[in-house]
Amino acid sequence: MARITGTYDRKTVGGEEIAAFIPHALPPADPPLQLDTQAHERLRAAEHALSRLELAGQMVPSVEWFIYAFVRKEAVISSQIEGTQATLVDLLTYEAGAQTEPAAEVEVQEVCNYVEALAFARKQLSRKNGLPLSVRLLNETHHRLMKGVRGAEKQPGEIRSSQNWIGGTRPGNAVYVPPPPYEVPRLLGELEQYLHAEDALPPLVRAGLAHVQFETVHPYLDGNGRLGRLLVTLLLEEWRQLSQPLLYLSLFFKRHREDYYRILNRVRTEGDWEEWTAFFLEGVGTIAEEAVQSARDLFALVSRDRARVLAAGKATVVASRLFEELPRHPVVTITGAVKLLGTTKPTAAKAIALLEKAGVLAETTGRRRDRTFSYAKYLDRLRVGTELE
Numbered sequence: 001m002a003r004i005t006g007t008y009d010r011k012t013v014g015g016e017e018i019a020a021f022i023p024h025a026l027p028p029a030d031p032p033l034q035l036d037t038q039a040h041e042r043l044r045a046a047e048h049a050l051s052r053l054e055l056a057g058q059m060v061p062s063v064e065w066f067i068y069a070f071v072r073k074e075a076v077i078s079s080q081i082e083g084t085q086a087t088l089v090d091l092l093t094y095e096a097g098a099q100t101e102p103a104a105e106v107e108v109q110e111v112c113n114y115v116e117a118l119a120f121a122r123k124q125l126s127r128k129n130g131l132p133l134s135v136r137l138l139n140e141t142h143h144r145l146m147k148g149v150r151g152a153e154k155q156p157g158e159i160r161s162s163q164n165w166i167g168g169t170r171p172g173n174a175v176y177v178p179p180p181p182y183e184v185p186r187l188l189g190e191l192e193q194y195l196h197a198e199d200a201l202p203p204l205v206r207a208g209l210a211h212v213q214f215e216t217v218h219p220y221l222d223g224n225g226r227l228g229r230l231l232v233t234l235l236l237e238e239w240r241q242l243s244q245p246l247l248y249l250s251l252f253f254k255r256h257r258e259d260y261y262r263i264l265n266r267v268r269t270e271g272d273w274e275e276w277t278a279f280f281l282e283g284v285g286t287i288a289e290e291a292v293q294s295a296r297d298l299f300a301l302v303s304r305d306r307a308r309v310l311a312a313g314k315a316t317v318v319a320s321r322l323f324e325e326l327p328r329h330p331v332v333t334i335t336g337a338v339k340l341l342g343t344t345k346p347t348a349a350k351a352i353a354l355l356e357k358a359g360v361l362a363e364t365t366g367r368r369r370d371r372t373f374s375y376a377k378y379l380d381r382l383r384v385g386t387e388l389e
């Protein structure tokens with residue numbers, strides 16, 4: 001499908017031509033987006049998988065379990081796509097207040113920022129007086145995403161005021177040169193308008209288009225990939241495709257990163273919005289199916305282990321209570337357990353020992369002090385796809 005999706009702003013810098021791309025506003029036009037039979041099938045499959053994921057969330061006593069787990073999975077993977085060297089286990093260990101590898105700490109902080117940024121944006125959107133879907137919401141979310149050591153010089157929360165580029169060492173040899181800085185506010189304004197406009201296209205498709213447009217504008221000095229993927233999560237919720245952030249779509253982009261970048265590029269060079277839409281819908285369908293399966297596995301595991309804990313003779317009430325906390329705290333320390341349970345240290349230690357004996361918790365550090373325990377079977381299932389390459 002050949003269509004023109006924007007214009008180039010050309011200038012010569014140091015004897016080299018730089019062609020910065022200025023995308024046309026959404027939706028695709030001349031011709032409008034073509035959804036053929038196959039695209040409609042993909043769309044139906046993706047929608048169906050999302051509704052199954054929605055139901056899976058309702059199967060457990062508290063959907064918070066899966067929100068906790070899957071949001072972190074998404075956070076880790078989305079950060080990994082552009083090189084953050086932290087794993088899900090690093091993140092959970094850090095959150096448990098346990099010692100992490102010093103080298104991992106900065107990396108983990110980036111992932112924590114992602115979790116916080118998402119929570120912030122969701123809260124704004126769910127509140128009556130909160131920020132609506134807007135450039136301002138994106139800026140404030142970006143601020144939270146990028147604050148701290150490594151992002152500090154990357155102007156957290158601020159639209160860029162200089163030319164950036166993707167791939168290569170300078171604009172002159174880049175794979176892609178986003179719009180010049182003075183065009184960015186207008187382009188973001190147009191994107192914001194599109195998010196609130198009436199459009200006959202299905203919401204899922206529109207969420208995919210919005211992601212590409214955001215990446216094409218590349219409004220910040222850094223963090224565009226993460227914020228653009230976070231935007232998809234927000235749109236799915238805002239547009240009632242999924243009432244909780246349970247879809248870790250970044251896993252699909254991580255798995256097919258070359259295609260992801262290539263297809264983003266082709267939207268600009270060939271005007272191929274159809275290819276992107278097919279890719280995006282397939283991603284949503286695939287990951288939603290996988291998340292349903294994962295939710296089921298995790299639920300079955302917890303049910304089996306609960307029975308074992310209860311059967312384990314001297315199971316105390318405190319041990320059962322600790323067990324019920326594990327899906328939201330799959331890594332715990334004794335100090336952490338004291339806080340979770342509101343008991344004394346000996347009682348918490350005893351609860352941990354009981355869960356260890358029941359084969360639920362396992363000590364992971366081999367240390368005598370600051371020992372860290374994890375619900376290993378749970379983590380093994382959850383962390384599929386989150387390994388570093």
Ligand SMILES: Nc1ncnc2c1ncn2[C@@H]1O[C@H](COP(=O)(O)OP(=O)(O)O)[C@@H](O)[C@H]1O
Binds near residue numbers: 224
């Ligand atoms: N050719 C391209 N055209 C548009 N966007 C691209 C292209 N290649 C990669 N991207 C997007 O740019 C992101 C990287 O931008 P960056 O600002 O470094 O984000 P982050 O720091 O969050 O990874 C990628 O994750 C991808 O979403």
Ligand SMILES: [Mg+2]
Binds near residue numbers: 082222223224
């Ligand atoms: Mg980056």
